[in-house]
Amino acid sequence: xxxxxxxxxxxxxxxxxxxxxxxxxxxxxxxxxxxxxxxxxxxxxxxxxxxxxxxxxxxxxxxxxxxxxxxxxxxxxxxxxxxxxxxxxxxxxxxxxxxxxxxxxxxxxxxxxxxxxxxxxxxxxxxxxxxxxxxxxxxxxxxxxxxxxxxxxxxxxxxxxxxxxxxxxxxxxxxxxxxxxxxxxxxxxxxxxxxxxxxxxxxxxxxxxxxxxxxxxxxxxxxx
Amino acid sequence: xxxxxxxxxxxxxxxxxxxxxxxxxxxxxxxxxxxxxxxxxxxxxxxxxxxxxxxxxxxxxxxxxxxxxxxxxxxxxxxxxxxxxxxxxxxxxxxxxxxxxxxxxxxxxxxxxxxxxxxxxxxxxxxxxxxxxxxxxxxxxxxxxxxxxxxxxxxxxxxxxxxxxxxxxxxxxxxxxxxxxxxxxxxxxxxxxxxxxxxxxxxxxxxxxxxxxxxxxxxxxxxx
Numbered sequence: 001x002x003x004x005x006x007x008x009x010x011x012x013x014x015x016x017x018x019x020x021x022x023x024x025x026x027x028x029x030x031x032x033x034x035x036x037x038x039x040x041x042x043x044x045x046x047x048x049x050x051x052x053x054x055x056x057x058x059x060x061x062x063x064x065x066x067x068x069x070x071x072x073x074x075x076x077x078x079x080x081x082x083x084x085x086x087x088x089x090x091x092x093x094x095x096x097x098x099x100x101x102x103x104x105x106x107x108x109x110x111x112x113x114x115x116x117x118x119x120x121x122x123x124x125x126x127x128x129x130x131x132x133x134x135x136x137x138x139x140x141x142x143x144x145x146x147x148x149x150x151x152x153x154x155x156x157x158x159x160x161x162x163x164x165x166x167x168x169x170x171x172x173x174x175x176x177x178x179x180x181x182x183x184x185x186x187x188x189x190x191x192x193x194x195x196x197x198x199x200x201x202x203x204x205x206x207x208x209x210x211x212x213x214x215x216x217x218x219x220x221x222x223x224x
Numbered sequence: 225x226x227x228x229x230x231x232x233x234x235x236x237x238x239x240x241x242x243x244x245x246x247x248x249x250x251x252x253x254x255x256x257x258x259x260x261x262x263x264x265x266x267x268x269x270x271x272x273x274x275x276x277x278x279x280x281x282x283x284x285x286x287x288x289x290x291x292x293x294x295x296x297x298x299x300x301x302x303x304x305x306x307x308x309x310x311x312x313x314x315x316x317x318x319x320x321x322x323x324x325x326x327x328x329x330x331x332x333x334x335x336x337x338x339x340x341x342x343x344x345x346x347x348x349x350x351x352x353x354x355x356x357x358x359x360x361x362x363x364x365x366x367x368x369x370x371x372x373x374x375x376x377x378x379x380x381x382x383x384x385x386x387x388x389x390x391x392x393x394x395x396x397x398x399x400x401x402x403x404x405x406x407x408x409x410x411x412x413x414x415x416x417x418x419x420x421x422x423x424x425x426x427x428x429x430x431x432x433x434x435x436x437x438x439x440x441x442x443x444x445x446x447x448x
Contacts, residue, residue, distance in 0.1 A: 015246070015247060016247035016403065019244075020240065020244070022240075023238070023240035023271060023376065035272065042266075042276050048250060048257045048259070049259060049278075050275075050276035051273060052275070054272060140408075151404030153403050153405045160411070161410045173420060173423045174413075174426065174427050176409065176414045177416070179238075180346060180414055180415065181414040182409075182412075183377065183409065183414070184364075186388065187388070187393065187397060188406075189396075189398075194406065195397060195400075198394065199398050
């Protein structure tokens with residue numbers, strides 16, 4: 001297999017949206033990983049950690065798998081024509097076009113989710129229809145060659161789904177054992193239905209304000 | 225709260241050992257995250273991704289929480305006196321001394337696991353007694369102020385355990401909802417007991433060879 005995996009990174013991405021899938025997909029036999037950004041300059045993530053791209057949009061080879069992570073930086077990324085052009089151009093030749101978390105809106109702004117079932121971070125799912133997508137509340141969604149994952153940690157489940165699709169169940173399970181992916185959260189608050197009421201209402205409140213801002217930003221991008 | 229979280233990074237770390245806990249612990253209210261290495265030069269991870277330290281061993285402030293990730297680079301890290309001295313010095317003043325995956329052996333080589341119950345990546349657990357630790361097969365282990373996590377993705381469960389300890393259940397659950405940590409692996413092969421026999425025997429074989437090499441490296445470090 002000679003398989004090119006391309007991650008798109010941009011300032012203020014949620015780093016685990018990217019680093020989770022990276023840990024899984026980098027181990028696919030015969031694959032090469034590219035981390036593409038506008039330039040080779042270090043890219044700041046949301047966690048104080050800066051990441052080094054391995055290539056630029058101009059120099060990146062054609063992806064077999066294109067993956068766009070999310071984060072607060074999606075607002076700027078989806079408003080950036082150079083980023084959208086890179087994503088559109090890569091998506092044309094890619095076998096798999098994918099996103100994690102709010103990276104779905106970069107795909108959406110590039111016109112790649114039209115008529116597709118898709119998911120994103122729970123707080124932003126109601127905005128998927130703005131980019132022509134059909135909202136799903138599943139953690140990982142496949143529609144044709146488009147795979148989308150939910151918020152942040154959903155990227156790991158997303159990556160194993162993709163790994164099995166690309167390299168087969170046996171390889172995907174081998175990676176799962178190697179990175180001991182046998183999750184055991186010490187408490188249960190990872191979804192709106194499982195979180196205690198006080199936690200849910202506070203976190204929903206914070207994200208509702210952010211989603212309203214994001215909705216306006218999305219309108220601006222889509223009206224251009 | 226004015227809380228200093230210090231991650232130690234070194235060449236060829238398994239990046240998710242670090243980036244998983246980083247995503248959780250960076251959100252603790254009132255905390256500051258430091259990513260410390262020997263120098264400010266970019267540090268290569270196991271995935272083709274290079275990470276930028278935010279500080280050096282010489283300049284890093286005293287940690288409240290010290291966290292050492294693992295990976296193949298642990299062999300060189302535990303053989304490096306400068307790294308061990310940093311870890312020992314920081315551990316003296318830290319409220320929490322922690323590791324993920326084979327980062328446990330950096331703590332162990334620094335003499336910090338003596339008599340402590342601890343865990344590490346499943347393939348290396350039998351070596352914990354070499355550093356004086358009492359082996360546990362749990363995913364996350366606490367003994368006094370020492371918290372250890374199992375292999376790679378166990379770092380996320382580890383981080384939520386620590387987050388609840390430091391900031392309380394309500395904050396930890398809020399972070400869990402924010403990063404949608406409601407894991408749903410598409411198949412079940414993340415532990416030796418759940419992996420299919422063919423997967424388990426192949427992956428165990430690969431790691432047995434690596435663990436034998438690592439055991440010899442550990443002997444060399446401990447005999448110095």
